[in-house]
Amino acid sequence: MLEIRNLSVTYPDGTPALQNLSISLGTREVLGIIGESGSGKSTLALAIMRLLPPDANVKGEIIYNGKDILRLSKSELERVRGTEIAMIFQDALSAFDPLMRVGPQIVEKAVTNKTLGYKEARARAIDLMRGLGVTNPEARFDAYPHELSGGLRQRAFIAMGLFQKPKIIILDEPTSALDVITQAQLIQTIRGLKEGGLSMIFITHDIALASTICDRVAVLYAGKMMEYGSVHQVIHRPIHPYTQGLIESTPTLTSVRRGLKAMKGYLPNLKSLPGGCRFHPRCPFATDICRSVDPELAELSDGRLVACHMAADSK
Amino acid sequence: MANTKLNGEIMFGISVILFFTITSFFGKYFIPINPSVQHLSAAFQPPSWSHPFGTDYLGRDVFARTLEGGSVSIEVGVAAGLLTVVIGGLVGIFSAYYGYKVDITIQRVVDIILSIPLIVLVLVLVALFGSSIALIVFAIGILTWPSLARITRAETLSLKERDFVYAEIVAGASGIHVVFRHLIPNQAKTILVYSGLAMSSATLIQAALSYLGFTGGSVSWGFDLYMAQQYIFNGSWWMTFFPGAAITLTSLGFYMISEGLRKMWR
Numbered sequence: 001m002l003e004i005r006n007l008s009v010t011y012p013d014g015t016p017a018l019q020n021l022s023i024s025l026g027t028r029e030v031l032g033i034i035g036e037s038g039s040g041k042s043t044l045a046l047a048i049m050r051l052l053p054p055d056a057n058v059k060g061e062i063i064y065n066g067k068d069i070l071r072l073s074k075s076e077l078e079r080v081r082g083t084e085i086a087m088i089f090q091d092a093l094s095a096f097d098p099l100m101r102v103g104p105q106i107v108e109k110a111v112t113n114k115t116l117g118y119k120e121a122r123a124r125a126i127d128l129m130r131g132l133g134v135t136n137p138e139a140r141f142d143a144y145p146h147e148l149s150g151g152l153r154q155r156a157f158i159a160m161g162l163f164q165k166p167k168i169i170i171l172d173e174p175t176s177a178l179d180v181i182t183q184a185q186l187i188q189t190i191r192g193l194k195e196g197g198l199s200m201i202f203i204t205h206d207i208a209l210a211s212t213i214c215d216r217v218a219v220l221y222a223g224k225m226m227e228y229g230s231v232h233q234v235i236h237r238p239i240h241p242y243t244q245g246l247i248e249s250t251p252t253l254t255s256v257r258r259g260l261k262a263m264k265g266y267l268p269n270l271k272s273l274p275g276g277c278r279f280h281p282r283c284p285f286a287t288d289i290c291r292s293v294d295p296e297l298a299e300l301s302d303g304r305l306v307a308c309h310m311a312a313d314s315k
Numbered sequence: 316m317a318n319t320k321l322n323g324e325i326m327f328g329i330s331v332i333l334f335f336t337i338t339s340f341f342g343k344y345f346i347p348i349n350p351s352v353q354h355l356s357a358a359f360q361p362p363s364w365s366h367p368f369g370t371d372y373l374g375r376d377v378f379a380r381t382l383e384g385g386s387v388s389i390e391v392g393v394a395a396g397l398l399t400v401v402i403g404g405l406v407g408i409f410s411a412y413y414g415y416k417v418d419i420t421i422q423r424v425v426d427i428i429l430s431i432p433l434i435v436l437v438l439v440l441v442a443l444f445g446s447s448i449a450l451i452v453f454a455i456g457i458l459t460w461p462s463l464a465r466i467t468r469a470e471t472l473s474l475k476e477r478d479f480v481y482a483e484i485v486a487g488a489s490g491i492h493v494v495f496r497h498l499i500p501n502q503a504k505t506i507l508v509y510s511g512l513a514m515s516s517a518t519l520i521q522a523a524l525s526y527l528g529f530t531g532g533s534v535s536w537g538f539d540l541y542m543a544q545q546y547i548f549n550g551s552w553w554m555t556f557f558p559g560a561a562i563t564l565t566s567l568g569f570y571m572i573s574e575g576l577r578k579m580w581r
Contacts, residue, residue, distance in 0.1 A: 049485055051481065051484065054414075054415060055415065078487045078488070078489055079487065081484065081485055081487035082485065082486035082487030083487060086486070087485040089481070089482075094477055094478035094479060095478045095481075095482040096479055096482070097479045097497050097500075098501075100497075108483075108486075108488075108496070109486045109487055109488060112488075112492060160482065160486065161485075164486070
């Protein structure tokens with residue numbers, strides 16, 4: 001459905017936020033993008049929505065419906081946004097204009113474009129909110145954003161994203177601002193959307209969360225894809241040392257008792273990446289070749305892609 | 316939400332402006348004295364029952380002239396203030412919202428206009444194109460917008476990074492829609508507070524222009540002040556006092572509305 005080819009993004013200050021990323025999203029698929037803060041996962045979402053600052057250097061192609069999103073005209077872009085590809089981000093409170101009631105903001109775009117009258121739009125928005133688990137949606141429709149709880153706000157925000165029936169929805173850490181219970185409920189809702197036939201890109205730093213809803217997962221590190229494969233491959237049998245480290249540092253009931261294993265070191269400064277493999281200063285298995293040659297993404301026998309010298313050897 | 320109780324400043328400002336609006340536009344129907352008729356034999360009369368504000372050096376009634384002179388002050392103050400706010404508000408918001416080259420170009424224009432002494436530029440425009448009220452309004456409007464443009468630009472720069480603006484763009488909204496539906500309502504208070512200031516200073520600029528002779532063709536406080544200043548020292552205080560007090564009060568009235576709004580929304 002959506003195919004990203006050789007996407008590189010460099011910010012005007014010279015920061016290479018994404019390097020040579022190729023990834024694709026199938027119909028009715030949920031693609032997880034996992035990485036630490038600063039790994040480039042949000043940059044990817046912004047690039048797909050064409051929200052990067054105009055002076056950022058963007059190379060590559062993002063093909064949707066046979067057309068390159070990066071080369072769409074302004075009016076074509078306005079048509080694609082919202083009706084074809086929608087995006088939900090982390091903080092639903094700031095996603096609503098504080099001066100307007102929630103409902104009118106959900107239906108705003110469709111009503112200004114005269115695709116729907118206000119009454120039909122209101123009825124549809126209320127149905128949609130009810131379907132997303134908003135209790136008493138008629139009252140919420142006329143409420144101001146600050147009058148809703150965090151979970152309700154996030155659901156209302158998802159309703160806003162879904163209102164124009166997009167084919168793809170990008171979820172940029174949609175549950176990070178919520179408590180665990182609300183988070184679990186929202187994940188149920190998102191699973192329901194997947195059953196409903198929506199394709200999704202799910203951006204998160206929470207590997208456990210990704211494993212519960214994604215079909216395929218890409219792990220980003222410092223702007224580069226490190227491992228890419230099915231959830232089963234990447235999360236249950238990780239090969240790249242970075243993915244392994246991420247999973248080992250995720251608390252589970254048993255690991256807490258054993259003591260968490262933290263990954264040593266920090267994400268490198270993107271402007272002065274270490275030579276060779278960008279992960280080698282933190283990698284427990286680093287050898288001489290890792291310090292001098294940047295590994296290519298290579299396909300393993302089980303079909304996954306891994307950028308690691310050690311993985312290629314064990315093939 | 317903000318306190319919406321009208322405070323003393325607003326009440327004062329509104330009363331003063333309403334008072335001058337009513338007296339200057341409708342006063343002539345109740346005070347049947349022609350402000351331009353001369354009675355040389357009755358010149359330099361101090362305030363009395365027949366001439367409450369006295370008479371000037373040509374024997375004209377200062378009370379009638381003070382009533383009549385207010386209309387041009389209020390017309391120019393309101394019209395030029397509004398023009399300034401519309402131009403300045405929109406230019407600042409679009410400048411910040413579109414950013415980059417648009418912003419840089421507009422901000423350099425702003426710098427240039429701000430660097431030229433305002434009254435000199437208005438004088439040049441009025442001297443070149445005549446001094447009709449419309450032209451005075453236009454001249455003040457196109458020369459005083461930059462200060463507001465800077466304010467709305469700064470506010471928009473911060474507003475446009477808020478998630479709800481991104482949420483709108485992601486939903487496919489056009490730039491015009493974002494500006495008029497979200498960016499303007501979210502800084503309406505700033506713009507309203509500034510519009511009181513703009514009207515206050517437009518009133519003063521109009522007074523200064525008519526003091527220099529560009530009256531817009533009608534009786535005006537500023538021009539009366541100019542004509543009366545040479546008689547201050549022979550004791551005819553009423554000729555300068557009443558038009559001067561009227562200018563001060565009108566300007567203060569607009570200013571107090573602005574100040575009151577600011578306090579109310581603080």
